[in-house]
Amino acid sequence: xxxxxxxxxxxxxxxxxxxxxxxxxxxxxxxxxxxxxxxxxxxxxxxxxxxxxxxxxxxxxxxxxxxxxxxxxxxxxxxxxxxxxxxxxxxxxxxxxxxxxxxxxxxxxxxxxxxxxxxxxxxxxxxxxxxxxxxxxxxxxxxxxxxxxxxxxxxxxxxxxxxxxxxxxxxxxxxxxxxxxxxxxxxxxxxxxxxxxxxxxxxxxxxxxxxxxxxxxxxxxxxxxxxxxxxxxxxxxxxxxxxxxxxxxxxxxxxxxxxxxxxxxxxxxxxxxxxxxxxxxxxxxxxxxxxxxxxxxxxxxxxxxxxxxxxxxxxxxxxxxxxxxxxxxxxxxxxxxxxxxxxxxxxxxxxxxxxxxxxxxxxxxxxxxxxxxxxxxxxxxxxxxxxxxxxxxxxxxxxxxxxxxxxxxxxxxxxxxxxxxxxxxxxxxxxxxx
Ligand SMILES: Cc1cc2nc3c(=O)[nH]c(=O)nc-3n(C[C@H](O)[C@H](O)[C@H](O)COP(=O)(O)OP(=O)(O)OC[C@H]3O[C@@H](n4cnc5c(N)ncnc54)[C@H](O)[C@@H]3O)c2cc1C
Numbered sequence: 001x002x003x004x005x006x007x008x009x010x011x012x013x014x015x016x017x018x019x020x021x022x023x024x025x026x027x028x029x030x031x032x033x034x035x036x037x038x039x040x041x042x043x044x045x046x047x048x049x050x051x052x053x054x055x056x057x058x059x060x061x062x063x064x065x066x067x068x069x070x071x072x073x074x075x076x077x078x079x080x081x082x083x084x085x086x087x088x089x090x091x092x093x094x095x096x097x098x099x100x101x102x103x104x105x106x107x108x109x110x111x112x113x114x115x116x117x118x119x120x121x122x123x124x125x126x127x128x129x130x131x132x133x134x135x136x137x138x139x140x141x142x143x144x145x146x147x148x149x150x151x152x153x154x155x156x157x158x159x160x161x162x163x164x165x166x167x168x169x170x171x172x173x174x175x176x177x178x179x180x181x182x183x184x185x186x187x188x189x190x191x192x193x194x195x196x197x198x199x200x201x202x203x204x205x206x207x208x209x210x211x212x213x214x215x216x217x218x219x220x221x222x223x224x225x226x227x228x229x230x231x232x233x234x235x236x237x238x239x240x241x242x243x244x245x246x247x248x249x250x251x252x253x254x255x256x257x258x259x260x261x262x263x264x265x266x267x268x269x270x271x272x273x274x275x276x277x278x279x280x281x282x283x284x285x286x287x288x289x290x291x292x293x294x295x296x297x298x299x300x301x302x303x304x305x306x307x308x309x310x311x312x313x314x315x316x317x318x319x320x321x322x323x324x325x326x327x328x329x330x331x332x333x334x335x336x337x338x339x340x341x342x343x344x345x346x347x348x349x350x351x352x353x354x355x356x357x358x359x360x361x362x363x364x365x366x367x368x369x370x371x372x373x374x375x376x377x378x379x380x381x382x383x384x385x386x387x388x389x390x391x392x393x394x395x396x397x398x399x400x401x402x403x404x405x406x407x408x409x410x411x412x413x414x415x416x417x418x419x420x421x422x423x424x425x426x427x428x429x430x431x432x433x434x
Contacts, residue, residue, distance in 0.1 A: 005031045007222035010197050013044035015366050016226035017180040018381030024187035035196035040177030043228045046343030049170035050272050051375045052094045053117050055434040056427045059413050062115045066406035070378040078183040087176045093271040094167035098159035099140050102276045123160045133261045135330045142279035142297035145323045169283050200238045207362035224364045229307040229344035231367035243359045244420035248368040251347045252303040254318045256292040256340040261331030278324045292325045296431040314340050345371035350425040355383050355418035357391050371432040
């Protein structure tokens, strides 16, 4: 039996590691336990690590805008005692396409005006000017490759888009997690790898520790579920699986990696794009490559899976995403075999995260990150620390959830937005866009 920790964090992805860092700064003795051999080897390692500011609500956009400040000034966040190379944040800007289906992004300008985040309306001609590889025909609604009319324009010209000068991507999400791990360890945090949590112990009505697959026990009065796509399985271990209004479940995703169209310096000139007109998101990657994911258009069914049993090889889906993208970039060379990754999102009912306590005293959750919370990880660490401190000091977080101040942009978030028992956010895109 091992004792001596104030908090056990189940999971050492980017979110679990940032929670360790923030709790350690407050003097908590933390232990992250992960069944993988190193930090950031779960869904974090597959993340496209896009840092963007547009979400479906003001508060979610404000959180992301605040989060951007941490990536652009990473050394300031992790400190100077880091031995690993620091990650690089590349500010490419972000472009989202206006479509009939997204109501030509009418909701975006009021949100960005409210939070003070700059944006520009771009016409189809302006998009073409910045990105000469773009075919400005309209293709919506998104179709399957085998559907009649696939790749045949449905309109002479797209409606244009909104461009955000603030936004880009982090070059290596696993390395970002390693950076934070070292920062946390410099504050006393501990990490244990190749160790799977198989039981959550309770004592006198509160969480008291975990049992690992080798039969050993680790005790602590605070347990935090940050298990990514395994979040619902960990909640079941804690006996609270059915006791949250908002549930989480894993969804399988594929992301393609291929060469950008010849003759254009996409690596240095291409913005991150979210294109509802063809149903993809994309960003530059080193070597003049591009990554292509899906924005889960209405014609595609979400691939709900078991986090321990799912198809780990790429399927026809990856070719579908590339073919859809090729409508926009007609010079895209499509190889017969496409490289890419398969990974899982931990999706909540409204594609917004749960950062909350639970019905089991001492047991907390930072889950349901729904493919869109890498960018917020440093703030999630602070938010979870604030929630844990409030609850452990006796505050009834369910009835008085309090607020969290975003100091860089001067915005205050209601913590109720992350509640496990909130009403479903009807403004959500119900997709990875949040
Ligand atoms: C393909 C893809 C693309 C994405 N793109 C973006 C993006 O562009 N921008 C963005 O902001 N977000 C993006 N995301 C989302 C973002 O990457 C995730 O929200 C974030 O990485 C989740 O981090 P985490 O620490 O919660 O989970 P994870 O990184 O999944 O970590 C959870 C850890 O828990 C461990 N674990 C699970 N069960 C147990 C157990 N029983 N015992 C011990 N350990 C256990 C796992 O081994 C794992 O390491 C993307 C996600 C995916 C999958």
